[in-house]
Amino acid sequence: MTNRLVIVGAGQAGFALAAKMRALKDTRPITIIGAEESLPYQRPPLTKKYLLGEMSFDRLLFRPQHWYADNDVEIRLTTWVEQIKRDEKRVVMQDGSSLDYGTLVLATGSTPRRLPPSVGGDLDGVYVARDKRDADLLAGEMRAGRRALIIGGGYIGLEAAAVARHRGLEVTVIEMADRILQRVAAKATADIMRRIHQDHDVVIREKTGLKQLVGKNGRVVAAELSDGTTIDVDFVVVGIGVAPNDQLAKEAGLDVANGVVVDAFARSSDPSIYAVGDCAILLWDGGRARLESVQNAVDQAEAAAAIIGGGNEPYDPKPWFWSDQYDVKLQIAGFNLGYDETLFRAGAREGAASIWYFKAGKFIAVDAVNDAKAYVTGKKLLESGVQPDRAVLADPASDLKQLLGLMK
Structure with missing residues (x-):
């Protein structure tokens, strides 16, 4: 019986999980299976600096080719899994070859919705x-x-x-x-x-x-x-949204609901199979949500790596996102799902502003437009659980540092 870790998907989450396993000194065999022909790479710059010709593709690679050999990580490119045989703990590829696993991780990401x-x-x-x-x-x-x-x-x-x-x-x-x-x-x-x-x-x-x-x-x-x-x-x-790549999991009989259903430890309904990143739907605020972001892909993958390696710390999402448009940086801390109130705050510099989200009176997220101080403050508040003083938020002349006074 093998103890091989097989990772289906060579994107941000798949790579992050393999890298974290090796950083944790886990020596089990690891195989990453990726459908594209190139080594794992960053996706956000593709439609920004890469498309503008300001960044070459080699700079988008997470690691050069030799990293995989140096860290004993097998990577199979232009390959995809067509079937999971859970009873045999085996994956079958499109060319008919197969690979046994001890632990399987689905990091299959999502696919853009296309016009019919x-x-x-x-x-x-x-x-x-x-x-x-x-x-x-x-x-x-x-x-x-x-x-x-x-x-x-x-x-x-x-x-x-x-x-x-x-x-x-x-x-x-x-x-x-x-x-x-x-x-x-x-x-x-x-x-x-x-x-x-x-x-x-x-x-x-x-x-x-x-x-x-x-x-x-x-x-x-x-x-x-x-x-x-x-x-x-x-x-x-x-650009009409994405759909999680959960068909493989569905065909294997795993619980699927607009994503592979996972618990707080990134485990699917099969304890030998985990799911991370865009393809996973996780526990969030008493319900379930998919967090489509680089940050979640990395953090959840690293949390899963620690669990696979023998840890027992559940994944506690701390979402943050960003969007670069022209010379504008929109930074988002938290997840505004279900918000019922917002508060607008003008920034100290021209063109800077922040929008603070609340749900049932509780602060849940902030959008910061060219306002790094608002973003950092909001992120720290969310991580600490401290609720911001509305009077301070509403007064653009106030110093946001006051909001952090209750933090220990």
């Missing part, structure tokens, strides 16, 4: 933004003067819009909901980000969906919108 072919989603020139291949294809499209349509006003869509404008393209963003960032941020944050994009000449059309993409010779050339208008486009970026 019925509305032109299969036309050339229609892209999502998730991996190196996507970024390389987009780089070939982003030439000054061309017309880009961004479908979806979430963070992915707005970041793509910012890069396209930086490259000198004409950009239109359409959002079917009442406003941009409807699912992920308060109206005050959306208002700030909308104004920033409009100041950069991005056309934002809210309450506007896509009716049909129009093709010519198999390539997109226009878009018919829900308001009856038609706009000419050279290419389209689709």
Whole structure:
């Protein structure tokens, strides 16, 4: 019987788990299985500095090739698992080969939602933004003067819009909901980000969906919108959310509910199988949630590594996120799920602001726009459990350090 640790997925979570196992001096055999042809790499810069040509791909790699050999970590690229045979503790790959495991970790991530072919989603020139291949294809499209349509006003869509404008393209963003960032941020944050994009000449059309993409010779050339208008486009970026890659787990009979269901120790319904990162749905605030972020992928993976190595400390999520658009840095501490109240605070510098979220009177998150002090303060408050003084928050002349006075 093997004690091999098999990690399905070579993204942020999969790599972080393997690296942590070795940092903990765990010597069991480790195999990482990744579907892409490149070594594990950072994804956030793909649609920012890499797409802008400001960062080469080799700088995105977590570690060079020799790290894997030096640390006795086998990595199988351009390979994917098609079946988990739980009764035999074995995974079967697409080429028919198999691998026995003692412990299996699913770090399969998520997949961008695509437009259906019925509305032109299969036309050339229609892209999502998730991996190196996507970024390389987009780089070939982003030439000054061309017309880009961004479908979806979430963070992915707005970041793509910012890069396209930086490259000198004409950009239109359409959002079917009442406003941009409807699912992920308060109206005050959306208002700030909308104004920033409009100041950069991005056309934002809210309450506007896509009716049909129009093709010519198999390539997109226009878009018919829900308001009856038609706009000419050279290419389209689709940013309408992601779906967890949980089909493999579902077919194996594991508990799945918009992600692989895990307990506080990252274990699935099979005690030999763990799930981490975007594909896992974890315990959160009395319910369940998926945390789609680099921070969660790393922290949960490292917590799982410690547990697999014999520890018994549950994973206590401390979410934080970020989004870079133009020269604006939006930093988010906490998770605003279920908020029922917000408080706006102007920052000390021009253009700086923060939005503080509350749920049933309890502080749960902060959005900080070019306001590092608000972000750091909010993050420390969340980690300590100390509730901020509303009077201090509401007064832009007050020093946020006062809020930390109760911390020990």
